[in-house]
Amino acid sequence: MKKKPSGSSAQGRRVEKSVKHIPDSQIDFSDIPEASDVELKRMRRVDGSRQRATGKCD
Numbered sequence: 250m251k252k253k254p255s256g257s258s259a260q261g262r263r264v265e266k267s268v269k270h271i272p273d274s275q276i277d278f279s280d281i282p283e284a285s286d287v288e289l290k291r292m293r294r295v296d297g298s299r300q301r302a303t304g305k306c307d
Contacts, residue, residue, distance in 0.1 A: 284292070
């Protein structure tokens with residue numbers, strides 16, 4: 250039986266290193282339309298447990 254490649258392989262580490270955080274000030278949100286009142290009413294938080302535990306949301 251063939252072994253699955255490990256997530257801690259050298260290739261996996263290279264991919265991880267190349268990902269950098271982009272501050273909100275550098276992201277262009279102008280092409281995203283505003284949500285309507287109906288859409289805002291239907292929205293639900295996906296993972297509120299992190300917010301409840303730390304008191305803030307990422």
